[in-house]
Amino acid sequence: xWYNPVMNGNPSVKAADEExxxxxxxxxxxxxxxxxxxYKQKAYHIAFDFARDREEAKxxxxxxxxxxxxNIKKFDGRSGFYxxxxxxxxxxCLDYRRRKQRAPVESYEEKLESGARLNQDPNAVPLPEQLxxxxxxxxxxxxxxxxxxxxxxxxxxxxxxxxxxxxxxxQMMQTAEGTVKVHxxxxxxxxxxxxxxFA
Numbered sequence: 001x002w003y004n005p006v007m008n009g010n011p012s013v014k015a016a017d018e019e020x021x022x023x024x025x026x027x028x029x030x031x032x033x034x035x036x037x038x039y040k041q042k043a044y045h046i047a048f049d050f051a052r053d054r055e056e057a058k059x060x061x062x063x064x065x066x067x068x069x070x071n072i073k074k075f076d077g078r079s080g081f082y083x084x085x086x087x088x089x090x091x092x093c094l095d096y097r098r099r100k101q102r103a104p105v106e107s108y109e110e111k112l113e114s115g116a117r118l119n120q121d122p123n124a125v126p127l128p129e130q131l132x133x134x135x136x137x138x139x140x141x142x143x144x145x146x147x148x149x150x151x152x153x154x155x156x157x158x159x160x161x162x163x164x165x166x167x168x169x170x171q172m173m174q175t176a177e178g179t180v181k182v183h184x185x186x187x188x189x190x191x192x193x194x195x196x197x198f199a
Contacts, residue, residue, distance in 0.1 A: 017081040024072050032072065035081065036065050042162070043089055049157045050093035052142070060096055064089035079171065087172045090158070094150055144194035148187055151175075155183035156191075 017038075023031035043064060048057035068085050075084055145153060154173060158164045159180075166184075170177045 018077065021072065021075055021077075021081050024069070025075075032069055035085075039082065039085060040065070043085075046086070046089060046157065046162060047093055049161050050097060050153075052146075056096070060092055061089065064092045067092065083168065083171055087174070090154060090172055094154065097150055097153075141191060141194070144191050148190060152183045152187040152190070155180050156187040159184055 017035065020031040020035050024035065040061065043061035044057055047060035047064075048054065051057045051060055064085070067088050071088075075081065145156070148156065151173065155169055158169045158172065159166075164172070166177050166180050169180045173180065
């Protein structure tokens with residue numbers, strides 16, 4: 001059965017999750033597969049925000065689901081399954097970012113320039129002038145996000161890309177709500193500074 005990915009704030013969804021989790025704890029792999037179907041799209045989108053690469057995002061989301069499955073018996077129900085799983089996913093993504101930062105790889109901006117992340121055809125017709133400007137802004141934002149400290153980047157992605165509340169972000173990052181607000185303030189300030197030339 002296919003489920004649209006939704007937040008655990010909906011009581012009926014939370015109840016359904018709890019039932020599936022209980023079955024999964026007893027070895028019902030079909031029940032866990034339904035949980036995967038329910039949340040795989042949102043997991044992919046969050047992973048893509050961290051990786052900026054389709055294949056890497058698929059791998060990261062799959063790794064997170066695998067870790068969730070292996071640790072399902074440790075899920076104690078104090079939070080919804082969604083919150084518990086996304087904490088795992090964010091940690092997997094942060095681990096990926098740390099490994100990537102240690103490796104001598106091409107920067108995100110360089111990859112955008114080469115078209116590697118946009119699957120551009122090298123023989124494609126050049127973009128209109130107004131779209132070139134939009135592309136420059138996009139590259140600036142991407143580079144600025146890439147340069148943010150991991151916690152600021154995580155808070156910004158979860159707030160602005162995924163629409164989570166300050167409280168939900170604090171739960172996922174296992175920190176105080178005030179700390180999340182500081183991370184968001186600093187992230188927004190850095191992004192504004194990077195876009196100053198377009199103001």
